[in-house]
Amino acid sequence: MDIVILIILGLVAGTFGSLVGLGGGVIVVPALLFLSTYTTLLPHVSPQIAVGTSLVVIIFTSLSSTLAYIKHKTVDIKSGLFVFAGSGPGAIVGAWINSWLHVDNFSVYLGIFIIVTSLLLFFNDRMKPMKQNNKRFTIQKTFASPEGQTLVYGFHPISLIAVAFVVGLFSGLFGIGGGSLLVPALILLFFFPPHVAVATSMFSIFLSAIVSSATHISLGHVSWFLALSLAPGAWVGGKLGAWINTRLASRTIVMVLRVILILIGAQLLYEGIF
Template sequence: MADILGDRPGAGLLSGLFGVGGGTVIVPALVAFAGFDRKLAAGTSLLAIVPTSLVGTITYGLDGHVSIVTAAILAAGTVVGAQIGTWLLARMSQQFLRWAFVVFLLVVAVQLFLTIPLRDGSVEIDAGLVVGLVAVGLATGILAGLLGVGGGVIVVPAMILLFGYSDLLAKGTSLLMMIPTAVSGTVANVRRRFVSWRGGLIIGLGACATVTLGSWLARLLDPQVANWMFVAFLLFLVWKTVTEALRARRAR
């Protein structure tokens, strides 16, 4: 458990900087350093995302970079999707989850690399946007429950690429959307014994200390530079996960 303590600052910083819940660093770290299997790591990560996302939402919200209506629409899909994802989690192998995580990260990295986000992008809520956001939310929830990520690595690129949101508004709204998503997935994971309460709360509460710093850095960085930094981080996670998958295959 001592190794878990080291994950707290990184998870919080990434949450604030990129609008993600921190699961993209928590899950690999719990597997690599704390000896968790991927299912327990995914469930524990979702629990840790709750307090981290709450603090991040407040930080972005104070500057007006949160859309409550958009977050509510996304959450309508993610809450349902998270239940589907956690159901699938109980039925899939560790090795499949590793490679699914790699494919997922590569797709997001390519999307972000090709995106030039707008700092002042804005949208008008209409019927078409509502349908699109619900669909994105459903897909996000499934992957959140399955992979233990809060969904920000899906929602933020989708809001920027598909719907024209500014990068800061997308990040702040994503953090708000994650709260009901993570709570829903955690409830389902608790029933399936895929949660370490002590580990999740230690990581989540510790990450709250640095999420505000990450939010401040996000406002200072040029949006394109922030995107490239996120892509570099995702590629690092791809390398770590592929290494883990190959090591597990050789150990058979």
């Protein structure tokens, strides 16, 4: 029964993670902590094990969705490699910091981060991108949107790598894909079209998850039983989320995710404080 629940959890996390470019860790980590603390379905899972296991699962989700997005030509591989140049080292630093976190404080840290993530998603639709000045971009790109518009976006490599380092640090620290910060940053700071931002985010998450999960594996922070049980659902969910993203408006699903993140964050804060 526990394996069935883990497969379903992987499916849900993979679908939402792929749909909006989050990776799925924001669902897997708190779910594992909850199931191990308040039910008898799982043995005790420490925060470090939850994070390390989540990052291994994110590899399956992000690879599955990236392959699907590549077929639709929405992955900007060159930009994704620049993102990885920052997120890779950041993920290593985050994984190292994670090993020093006190267990009692982890729920508070993670709860605050998840609530901030939900607020970023909530205000993302209402925030206007900064006035575009393409001349400040060293690298410029164009994208033909599904509506037939030719959209221009770009970035300066140093600024993109710096933003990506911060994203990678949070990824390794909290076991999340980092897309909750990366996708809004790509849209608001570098004018990436949303479809490209989500797809490129999943590609860079795949690369950084390999680095950060390898670090957690070396530290003994991975439960292979949990990872292999979550992986099949995560793989299918990654493809399902990409399919929904390319065919349907995701506004309603994202709104549901915002509410779920706020509830999860509030629960973790309550546990950590009381």
